[in-house]
Amino acid sequence: MSDGNEPRRTHPALTSDEIARVGRLLYRWTGMIFGENKRYYIERRIGDRMARSRIDDVTTYLGFVASHLEEREALINAFTINETYFYREEHQLQALSAEILPEIVRTKRPGDLVRIWSMPCSTGEEAYSIAVWLLENWPLVDAYNVEIVGSDVDTAALKHAQEGRFGTRSLARLPAKVVESYFEAERGHRRKIIDDLRESVRFAPANIVDRGTLTGLGRFDVILCRNLLIYFDDEARRLAVGNLFESMNPGAFICLGHSESMARITDRFELVRLEAAIVYRKR
Incomplete structure (x- = not known):
């Protein structure tokens, strides 16, 4: 974990196994599909949440988010897409x-x-x-x-x-x-x-x-x-x-x-x- 007062905006390089694990978690929680083709998107959002949680290690963070409902909610929020406007369709x-x-x-x-x-x-x-x-x-x-x-x-x-x-x-x-x-x-x-x-x-x-x-x-x-x-x-x-x-x-x-x-x-x-x-x- 980081001892800094401000969260660091770093985007970690995830392994293929870590990408797959993130995808499985999000699928189980939301039904949405995220895989290797969304690598940059995944790394950016995981990195932001790790920085806010002051956790430097990806494996540690994934264990943390799996067992903490508030962080799970925040991670789901980070991955949702809110493209909308009034009178759409x-x-x-x-x-x-x-x-x-x-x-x-x-x-x-x-x-x-x-x-x-x-x-x-x-x-x-x-x-x-x-x-x-x-x-x-x-x-x-x-x-x-x-x-x-x-x-x-x-x-x-x-x-x-x-x-x-x-x-x-x-x-x-x-x-x-x-x-x-x-x-x-x-x-x-x-x-x-x-x-x-x-x-x-x-x-x-x-x-x-x-x-x-x-x-x-x-x-x-x-x-x-x-x-x-x-x-x-x-x-x-x-x-x-x-x-x-x-x-x-x-x-x-x-x-x-x-x-x-x-x-x-x-x-x-x-x-x-x-x-x-x-x-x-x-x-």
């Missing part, structure tokens, strides 16, 4: 307000609960986009008790989401009128989402390959799970999709990323071709 939001929710509420009464889950929600843009879009584009938004839940395995991203502060890049695709209506200006071209909207979205940690972290969230009418399954292998995809299936009400809809498909994973979902998007429905 807008065509799915169009389908949500124009076709999916009208079908969902067809069997509900005014005031009934409608539950929407954004998983992964990253730093909040994904979940808040749903709330903003519905306020702007679904005339019946006030007729039902709409509950939006955002979840992610990255607890640091969730903390950012709960704060509700965003930079210019995150807001770039929003119409100016929407930005002015729902975001308060702060220093440095940053904006904070208004309190009423921030408090309307609930955030909770969840791991899509760990059923135990999902049971407390209940079941949903709509799930947006976009651009996550591409990081999994076939086995992890089947596990994740099984957990998503169990988290859905009968007849619920799920939206995947544009390059993702249920076809090679399971036959438990029906493909539905909507005017704006292709989605899946629980049989």
Whole structure:
């Protein structure tokens, strides 16, 4: 261990065995695939965490992270990818307000609960986009008790989401009128989402390959799970999709990323071709 007061920003050269061990740990904890082809990415993030933990030896660090839950959480956070912005894959939001929710509420009464889950929600843009879009584009938004839940395995991203502060890049695709209506200006071209909207979205940690972290969230009418399954292998995809299936009400809809498909994973979902998007429905 280092005796310095400040963590050293060194990136250790890992052996092939160490790369494989890191990959096995991350796969077991998250379902994500990391191997030799991501060597630089792995070494950089392992090096950062070793420096912060003041541990110089890779083997010692891997033993430490395997037995300390807080460091495991921090390492998982370091490896997650939070590429997102408001109104990402807008065509799915169009389908949500124009076709999916009208079908969902067809069997509900005014005031009934409608539950929407954004998983992964990253730093909040994904979940808040749903709330903003519905306020702007679904005339019946006030007729039902709409509950939006955002979840992610990255607890640091969730903390950012709960704060509700965003930079210019995150807001770039929003119409100016929407930005002015729902975001308060702060220093440095940053904006904070208004309190009423921030408090309307609930955030909770969840791991899509760990059923135990999902049971407390209940079941949903709509799930947006976009651009996550591409990081999994076939086995992890089947596990994740099984957990998503169990988290859905009968007849619920799920939206995947544009390059993702249920076809090679399971036959438990029906493909539905909507005017704006292709989605899946629980049989």
